[in-house]
Amino acid sequence: MLRQYELVERVKEYDPDADEAMLNRAYVYTVQKHGTQTRASGDPYFSHPVEVAGLMTDLRLDQETIATALLHDTVEDTLATIEDIELNFGSKVARLVDGVTKLSKIEQMPENERAAENLRKFLLAMSEDIRVLLVKLGDRLHNMRTLHFIKSPEKRRRIARETMDIYAPLAERVGMYEYMREMQLLAFEQLEPEGYATITNRLEQLREGDGGQVDAIALAIKQALAEAGLQVEVSGREKHPFSIWHKMSERHVSFEQVSDIMAFRVITDDEADCYRALGVLHTTWQFLPGKFKDYISTPKTNGYRSLHTSLMYENSMRVEVQIRTREMHRLNEFGLAAHWAYKQGDRPDGQVGWLRDLIEIVDASHDAEELLEHTRLAIYQDRIFAFTPKGALFQLPIGATPVDFAFAVHTDLGAQTVGAKINGRHMPLRTPLANGDVVEIVKGKDAEPQLSWLSYVVTGKARAAIRRAVRQKERAEVAEIGQKLFGVIADRVPAKIGKKAIRHALERLEMEEEDDLYYAIGAAKITDREVMEALVPGCTEELPEQPEWSKSELSIRGLTAGVGYELGTCCHPVPGDRIVGTRRPGEKVEVHTIDCHALASGIDNDWIDLSWSKRAAGAIGRLRVTLYDRPGTLAETTAIFAQNHANVRALAQIQNDPPFGSYEMDLEVQDVAHLNRILSALRASDSIVGAERI
Template sequence: MLRQYELVDRVLSYDPEADEAMLNRAYVFSVNAHGTQKRASGDPYFSHPIEVAGILTELRLDDETIATAILHDTVEDTVATPQEIERLFGGNVARLVDGVTKLSRIEAQTESERAAENLRKFLLAMSDDIRVLLVKLADRLHNMRTLHFIKSEDKRRRIARETMDIYAPLAERIGMYEFMKEMQTLAFRELEPEAYESITRRLEALESDGHRIEKIAKGLGALLDRGGIHSDVSGRQKHPYSIWKKMSERHVSLEQLSDIMAFRAIVDTEEECYRALGLIHRKWPMVPGRFKDYISTPKRNGYRSLHTSVFFGEDTRVEVQIRTRDMHAQAEFGIAAHWAYKQGAVRPDTQVPWISDLVEILEAAESPEELLEHTRMAMYADRIFAFSPKGELIQLPKGATPIDFAYAVHTDLGDQAVGAKINGRVVPLRTAIQNGDSVQILRSKGQIPQPNWLNFAITGKARAAIRRHQRLKARDERLELGRKLYDDIVARLPVPVGAEGVAEALKRLNLADLDALLEAIALRKLSDAQVLEALMPGSGGGDDAHHAPPQRHAITITGLTPGVAFDLAECCRPVPGDRIVGIRREGEGIAVHDIACPQIGDEGDWVDLSWGERAEGGIARIAVTLKNEPGALGAVATLIGAQKANILGLRLDNRDTTFHTNTIDLEVRNAAHLTRLLAALNAAEAVSEARRL
């Protein structure tokens, strides 16, 4: 553990104007506050925050950040208060300590809820000041270095998984690759011990085989020297987790991986980066598809470098990174390089714009599981680059679609997307964007997010926005449906009920407001009899919902969205024009059936429904038996198109030498339209029979 004077001297060595007195006060305060507390290793607890501060001095961070590191566990684990921290160390340090502090006392039902709530607070604090993240990453790194002292295997694995899922990707996103690699290696050792040991042993054997890394590094350095480029060349083997990940993705053994060695050439200027690249490519053949220019197109975290892979000899493939010293500092320390004492503060929104995406996800997420899922999506995936029509560069994960692109530009653009052009060609919204594509989003103010977008949207930001819209729309439709059911219930009362009566009913039902009552009615959490009894005691006639009087008036479902306020039953697939009935079951939307559907059971309330005068559009399923001859299916498709119906799905169910039967899902206007279509199909020469299922 660093002694007090050693830690202070480290800070003063790179920042002579640091507040020495504050650092000394913080050290003494932390030691006294933690007192006799012990870590799992048996060391005094205060050794942990001191070591975290020591890690951050290696990044040459300012005195407030170092003080925060020293104090970061005092509010959570001792009797110290935020007010005390602010009085002794100032508002900035108090705010940073509060941002790092976990919500350890939160009452949550599940581990995922605790993790999500901690992540929620952490993301908000990080969006306000990125130094919160720097301290948190150093804290997690030291905890991972001492993870082996924890006796509980389950706890070790939980911490390792959280590190792999959240903290290592966070380090990567702000360009702190050394932090990322060490955290991944330590987490990998805990989560996959056998794989870690196997890969480590093989790497040690390869390293001792003729010192190949040293020989290749000397060869690269000599080549650049002969070309008149002064450089520092170093080489290393890739870390075990990186190798294991490639083995898993490519389904190959370690011996089949030919790029487990990486070399770095640091030169003086940007121009020399490209000159060095030319010398290397002229000397050794380039591996196709492995060149990346992050100088002209930096990563979103500011990382800049040239990457290439070459065949060095007959059986050796190596990766080479070429960068200047400034680029190397950015690559080593990422955003921390901008927080060095002499550079001052950097606005989070200009340095790490993806943080604002995480905050949007935070605001849109409904459940802890959803927050964790979308945050991991935003932090993990490999990236591609796409361009807007104005030339703006947008970074996206591999496999992203125009929907992801639209939401990355602006939430409103995503909400209103109706189509897209990729490289000038109109494409479906589900089309995967390729690296370097130019993407134009076609929009309409009348458009709203569609539920099926979730089938191909892959970014956390897009999925969170779509789900949020669906939740809001679902609530609005539940309120509309609940209002119609409520009005019908109230109409059965012997006399009208006033505002005071409604207020008393809400108290009896333990509901916050009328909206809560309407939602409960729509979802059948309350029976009609219970609502009647609450509104006017003695009028309910008991709590048995199945014996409640039927609704007097048909409830129109026009304008409500299938799958939100109600579901069109799969068994009978009613379309406008069919006589329908609704089945209302607890916790679900109303299931809409054809009145003659044999699948209607006795469970739930029956609700009299009607389509409404302007109802149009539905999906019907038909079975068409065709003659087994060339062109028969084409003739049916042509006839369906001529009848202005749209084929949504087709499945071959049965085929013999004479006939074959197909099940077809059709988008039709109403029941009359479907009847005309079936009549036309049955009149066609190629059709033996067409009937509705």
């Protein structure tokens, strides 16, 4: 662990004007606050923030970042507050510590409870000041280095998976390849211990038996370039073990079939020498077509610049060569951290624009699972380049379509897309884009995102925007249904309902807008009785609790007294259906229709012959209804339900394939004859393409 004076000396070496007193205060503060706390390794807890601060000095970061690294766990793990930090170290450090703390809090929550709002705030803080992310990456790297001290294998795997899915890709996206590679290696060891052991053993065998082959190839490359008048540095290394594993898994090949295990790096004086060196290598050895990539003229999103090529060396050996200048190499290995260290007054906003997209994705995501899916998609690294007709360049994941491209240009353009031209030719919207394609989006004034697009878009931004638009459309349609039903409900109260009564009803129901009320009615989130009572308090006291035909609960013959039951959600039996029950020891009886497909999987269960004892409410029939996708069709459908005295319990759109839309609807019905009457009425409507019971 770094001692106090050693840490300060490190900072003073590259920043002689650093505030030595503040750094000393931060070191002492973290030691005092963490006190006797210990880590899983048995070391004092304060050793962790000190080591993270040391990692930040390796990146030559400024004094605020070093202080943040020292203090980053004090608010989360001690009695210190953000106000204390601001009082002692200033507002800049306090803001940075707060940003790091937000993500630490999210990490400790169960995955399904991680609040999108907290993540949005973290991403916003990160995009405003990338040092928040740099400290967090240093924090995660040191935690991964000490992960083996944690006794619980399950906890180690969870942390390793989170590192592989989120932090390693984030490190890649800001160009910190050294951090990315080490995180991947340490996570790989926990997630695939057998694969890790196998590959590291094979690499060790190669090292023992290669007879200095790596050094020999590096020398041959250097000599070939020297004969052409180029003074360069050449180094060789084995591919990263996780990189080899990933290639084996992706291509379904064995270790022996991974031909480019060795990689070489050529460092030149200037950019022109990079291209001269490339020409020399391609004329000295055969290069492999399709393996050349020019990241100098077209850098990666994170600013990475280099030439990549693969050569066929002697004895049919394939080797990968990367060619770059010294400045490129410095920026490539430590990315935005290196940029920050040398240009502190010129924040590299252009290189973190993708963070803005992540914030937009968070805003559009519906739940935690959807959010995680979109953010993973947004930070994965395999990219292609496509151009607008005016020459603007956009980077997209491999497999991206014109719809992804449209949303990448602007969310409004994506929403209005009706067609696309690729290299001047009209092409289907589901066409995967290739590197260098020129894409022209054809838009329509009244167009809107289609649910079917989700089957082929690949970017998180596009998927989030489409899902948000579809949800808004579904909500509007359900609210339209609710507005029609509201009119029927309002006619049943003993007063004329005006705007004032509705406003008071919204207050009683704790709703803000009329649309909220209509949606709640249409989605069956509120009962008719509750709406009536909100409109005219006390008006329901004389009303019967339920219609005459539904005064009693569902009753079934054939059950032993006191035995509970539940209606199968697979077949939704209603009175009038021929029913049977299945029972497992200690569980409720499941009631199914005699022809339910689920019975085929329950042969080992006890079967009970059942029948309905009386007609009663509470039975739910599920229908699949396909409508013409035009205004008024849903309203006509709900009018049919109202005319047949059926209560809508749930409604969801399951497919939108213009000019049709399909819905699943749960109705509270009297019996099977009642349900069949509703089906007949639906099928007779000109607005309805088809209706069937599920």
